[in-house]
Amino acid sequence: MAQAAAVTTTHDHGHDGGHDHAVPYTSTGISMWKVGFWVFLGSETLFFGTLISAYMVYKHESVVGPYSSELLDIPITSISTFVLLMSSLAMVLALDALQHQTRKKAVIYTLLTAGLGCVFLGFQAFEFTHFFHEGLTLQKNLFGSTFFVLTGFHGAHVSIGVMWLLILAVDIMRGRTGPKESLRLEIAGLYWHFVDIVWIAIFTLIYLIK
Amino acid sequence: MHNHDNDDMPVHSGEVEHASVRTYVIVGIILTAITGVEVAIFYIDAMQGILIPVLMVLSVVKFVTVVQFFMHLRYDNKVLSRVFFGPLMLAILVVVAMILLFKWLPKFAW
Amino acid sequence: MATIAAHVPSTSHPGAKKKKSLVWDLMTTVDHKKIGIMYGVTALFFMLVGGLEATLIRIQLSKPENTFLSAETYNSLFTMHGTTMVFMVGMPIAVALFNYIVPLQIGARDVAFPRLNALSYWIFLIGALFMNSSWFFGAAPNGGWFGYANLTEKLYTPGLNTDFWALGLQALGAASIMGAVNFITTIINMRCPGMKLMRMPLFTWMAFITSFLIATALPVFAVALFMITFDRWWGTNFFQTMAGGDPMVWQHIFWMFGHPEVYILILPAFGIVSEIIPTFSRKPLFGYAVMVYSASLIGLIGWGVWAHHMFATGMGPIADAFFTISTMIIAIPTGVKIFNWMATMFGGSIRFTTAMLFAVGMVIEFTIGGVSGVMHATSPHDLQQTDTYFVVAHFHYVLIGGLIFSIFGSLYYWFPKFTGKMMNETIGKAQFWIFVIGFNLTFMPQHWIGLLGMPRRTFTYSAELNLGGLNMMSTVGVLFQAVSVLLLIANIIYSLKRGAAAGPNPWGAATLEWATESPPVEHNFNRLPHVHTREPLWLEAAEIEDAARGTPDPYIHMPPSSYWPLLTAFGVVLTVALFMTGIWWAPLVGMTWITIGAINWAYEPTH
Numbered sequence: 008m009a010q011a012a013a014v015t016t017t018h019d020h021g022h023d024g025g026h027d028h029a030v031p032y033t034s035t036g037i038s039m040w041k042v043g044f045w046v047f048l049g050s051e052t053l054f055f056g057t058l059i060s061a062y063m064v065y066k067h068e069s070v071v072g073p074y075s076s077e078l079l080d081i082p083i084t085s086i087s088t089f090v091l092l093m094s095s096l097a098m099v100l101a102l103d104a105l106q107h108q109t110r111k112k113a114v115i116y117t118l119l120t121a122g123l124g125c126v127f128l129g130f131q132a133f134e135f136t137h138f139f140h141e142g143l144t145l146q147k148n149l150f151g152s153t154f155f156v157l158t159g160f161h162g163a164h165v166s167i168g169v170m171w172l173l174i175l176a177v178d179i180m181r182g183r184t185g186p187k188e189s190l191r192l193e194i195a196g197l198y199w200h201f202v203d204i205v206w207i208a209i210f211t212l213i214y215l216i217k
Numbered sequence: 218m219h220n221h222d223n224d225d226m227p228v229h230s231g232e233v234e235h236a237s238v239r240t241y242v243i244v245g246i247i248l249t250a251i252t253g254v255e256v257a258i259f260y261i262d263a264m265q266g267i268l269i270p271v272l273m274v275l276s277v278v279k280f281v282t283v284v285q286f287f288m289h290l291r292y293d294n295k296v297l298s299r300v301f302f303g304p305l306m307l308a309i310l311v312v313v314a315m316i317l318l319f320k321w322l323p324k325f326a327w
Numbered sequence: 328m329a330t331i332a333a334h335v336p337s338t339s340h341p342g343a344k345k346k347k348s349l350v351w352d353l354m355t356t357v358d359h360k361k362i363g364i365m366y367g368v369t370a371l372f373f374m375l376v377g378g379l380e381a382t383l384i385r386i387q388l389s390k391p392e393n394t395f396l397s398a399e400t401y402n403s404l405f406t407m408h409g410t411t412m413v414f415m416v417g418m419p420i421a422v423a424l425f426n427y428i429v430p431l432q433i434g435a436r437d438v439a440f441p442r443l444n445a446l447s448y449w450i451f452l453i454g455a456l457f458m459n460s461s462w463f464f465g466a467a468p469n470g471g472w473f474g475y476a477n478l479t480e481k482l483y484t485p486g487l488n489t490d491f492w493a494l495g496l497q498a499l500g501a502a503s504i505m506g507a508v509n510f511i512t513t514i515i516n517m518r519c520p521g522m523k524l525m526r527m528p529l530f531t532w533m534a535f536i537t538s539f540l541i542a543t544a545l546p547v548f549a550v551a552l553f554m555i556t557f558d559r560w561w562g563t564n565f566f567q568t569m570a571g572g573d574p575m576v577w578q579h580i581f582w583m584f585g586h587p588e589v590y591i592l593i594l595p596a597f598g599i600v601s602e603i604i605p606t607f608s609r610k611p612l613f614g615y616a617v618m619v620y621s622a623s624l625i626g627l628i629g630w631g632v633w634a635h636h637m638f639a640t641g642m643g644p645i646a647d648a649f650f651t652i653s654t655m656i657i658a659i660p661t662g663v664k665i666f667n668w669m670a671t672m673f674g675g676s677i678r679f680t681t682a683m684l685f686a687v688g689m690v691i692e693f694t695i696g697g698v699s700g701v702m703h704a705t706s707p708h709d710l711q712q713t714d715t716y717f718v719v720a721h722f723h724y725v726l727i728g729g730l731i732f733s734i735f736g737s738l739y740y741w742f743p744k745f746t747g748k749m750m751n752e753t754i755g756k757a758q759f760w761i762f763v764i765g766f767n768l769t770f771m772p773q774h775w776i777g778l779l780g781m782p783r784r785t786f787t788y789s790a791e792l793n794l795g796g797l798n799m800m801s802t803v804g805v806l807f808q809a810v811s812v813l814l815l816i817a818n819i820i821y822s823l824k825r826g827a828a829a830g831p832n833p834w835g836a837a838t839l840e841w842a843t844e845s846p847p848v849e850h851n852f853n854r855l856p857h858v859h860t861r862e863p864l865w866l867e868a869a870e871i872e873d874a875a876r877g878t879p880d881p882y883i884h885m886p887p888s889s890y891w892p893l894l895t896a897f898g899v900v901l902t903v904a905l906f907m908t909g910i911w912w913a914p915l916v917g918m919t920w921i922t923i924g925a926i927n928w929a930y931e932p933t934h
Contacts, residue, residue, distance in 0.1 A: 049304035056308030060315035096245035146562035211276035
């Protein structure tokens with residue numbers, strides 16, 4: 008999905024002669040998309056950081072229950088955390104496969120990543136439904152508001168990632184994205200790993216630290 | 218006579234070093250192990266006193282490991298590290314500041 | 328605008344391009360120069376809107392216990408005046424200049440992501456129109472430009488006013504973040520050979536630092552806006568005191584955004600002045616490196632001063648002391664810049680063109696604003712000054728004196744580059760002096776008005792305060808400013824038609840944008856230049872001009888136009904607007920629209 012949209016031009020650098028087809032010129036040698044995407048990820052840390060800080064400020068301030076200590080289930084969330092970590096592993100294996108021309112493997116690992124992401128979302132759905140049945144809603148108390156908004160935004164990010172990966176998997180299968188276009192999968196990978204590291208922060212600060 | 222104008226500007230995006238599949242799998246195992254340790258510590262009563270610092274350190278290790286290896290930052294141009302870690306430091310500042318302002322400061326009398 | 332269209336050349340591809348209608352051309356353009364012009368024209372339009380809002384405010388305040396406006400209307404006017412000036416004038420006008428000038432100054436042919444660039448503009452335009460449509464629904468935002476919770480909760484502000492504000496700014500904020508990503512990538516990755524970071528013009532440096540501030544501060548604001556929106560529509564408790572919610576959370580999060588925001592507004596002004604003064608002193612900027620480091624420090628420390636907007640909220644002496652100290656510290660790198668500009672002029676060969684008048688005027692007026700700012704930094708002082716007209720005086724001195732003076736200066740400076748015509752200097756100088764008189768007449772008395780006890784954000788004041796005379800003086804100043812702005816518009820129109828022809832470098836300036844044609848050809852430079860100095864047109868002019876205007880590269884590829892940015896932008900504003908239906912799944916319709924737009928965009932050929 009990430010096509011290089013850089014302005015291209017021939018350019019004689021003096022030590023390599025003229026190119027006979029356009030090569031994107033960059034000051035650093037890094038692709039535009041990689042630079043831009045890392046900047047975007049930098050800004051996203053501020054977004055999730057602020058959401059996390061709202062949770063931390065309101066921790067233990069709920070006037071009525073149900074409270075976090077009653078509801079948060081460490082064993083189950085540990086499994087979903089493990090699932091997400093494994094999905095990141097699948098992601099790098101997918102990229103590796105694509106870069107080494109093994110297209111079929113790339114498709115399988117990409118689908119595996121998306122699949123594990125869906126499993127994670129399944130765990131989230133289960134957790135949300137369980138909490139709801141215990142009486143926790145967005146409106147109930149501060150825990151409900153801060154927890155559902157923070158993990159909700161995270162889950163929304165995962166969902167977008169799953170859709171992105173499914174589209175890419177089809178792209179790779181059709182041959183439209185091959186080893187030469189592996190940057191597209193790499194960028195999707197950066198997004199996916201980012202969503203994973205945000206979860207690492209959430210799991211520690213919300214679930215493990217009481 | 219040597220022209221240093223473009224010293225900080227490599228023109229060719231040369232072959233970037235890549236981690237091998239073996240490295241990735243080992244990293245995956247390490248991440249799982251750390252998660253396991255975190256969960257275990259959570260349940261060990263004796264560790265409750267130092268729970269928070271230990272968990273923070275472990276999760277930072279996991280975070281940095283994913284960023285450096287899976288996200289490839291370790292092998293990439295330093296520019297990318299700077300544009301990510303700079304804002305990340307600010308994000309941490311935001312969290313710490315909010316915790317200090319709302320949880321810690323009120324403990325002091327006027 | 329006609330001038331721009333007439334200069335669209337069919338040089339890039341072999342075989343002539345079909346001539347497009349102007350409207351279609353602008354709706355689908357991805358050219359940073361055209362997008363820059365559109366940003367600028369739109370921002371200037373909203374400056375008139377914000378100016379009208381200010382005029383109405385000043386008429387109401389011209390005498391005590393006036394009945395020209397009701398309190399409700401007054402609340403909407405000062406809210407929209409602030410919101411408009413900050414988000415629809417100050418930020419977009421800076422982005423207009425970043426768009427047009429930065430690629431030229433670094434020797435690039437466009438920005439890193441041209442379609443994303445267009446998307447940012449269209450979201451801005453459509454979002455700004457969405458927010459201002461609220462006037463026609465009798466629901467113009469009325470909670471102040473800072474939207475303090477829990478006044479803005481549904482219980483206390485039941486109408487759609489706050490929603491137009493929060494949802495509109497959510498869209499505008501997203502557009503700003505996209506723009507910041509674009510400019511940061513452009514500056515990191517598209518500098519021409521030899522253009523090391525420490526050789527870049529200072530305006531580009533300011534664009535770089537400002538973009539980092541935007542990319543980091545706007546997401547924080549986005550969270551605050553989500554929180555109040557969810558409180559209002561989904562019943563969350565972020566600021567619901569009965570549930571334990573704390574209005575102070577809003578204030579801290581808002582000002583954590585809000586303070587970097589004011590540096591976002593002023594750093595581009597510093598950049599403009601750092602271009603104009605050296606040009607019209609015929610001397611390189613004094614202390615280039617110090618200027619870069621001090622601006623970086625301002626950006627960084629600017630993240631540590633936010634609670635100086637909250638000295639009267641009872642944070643306690645530790646917090647008060649911390650933020651007093653940090654705010655005083657930030658005055659140092661700022662003050663350093665003033666001295667560097669003065670040192671640049673010292674010993675230079677000075678020409679007082681209109682642009683130079685505005686730049687020098689900026690340095691003086693901004694310093695006055697800075698002095699009252701340092702007074703605010705001291706928290707005990709601030710307890711007297713806060714929420715009075717003293718604050719209003721302070722920030723108008725830094726924002727009008729600092730930002731608007733620079734913007735007017737930048738117009739006179741770069742107009743020849745945008746249009747190939749010179750602006751009229753006689754009208755310009757008249758406009759300048761009238762503006763100086765009017766601006767100071769309006770805002771200098773407000774220092775006294777404030778210290779003598781008149782509160783801000785209140786629709787009237789008692790006759791017993793005996794401040795009617797000073798207030799009337801303040802209002803009269805508005806007349807002069809209005810005349811000045813009308814003269815500016817007249818000058819623009821006149822100059823477009825009858826201005827003297829401008830060559831590539833009418834001022835004899837030093838930086839790369841002056842090597843291109845006026846206005847530049849679509850691809851900016853015939854060959855990308857290779858620079859070796861900070862003042863290429865003063866020190867290596869022949870080679871640079873030959874690269875810019877000489878034999879072109881055999882194959883120059885410019886990104887093709889696209890309508891997907893415009894279409895996707897509609898989707899973005901639609902998504903936020905649909906929140907106001909109260910139907911929880913309605914925004915998903917807008918998000919589907921965005922997704923369709925994004926996928927088509929991704930699959931669109933760019934070669």
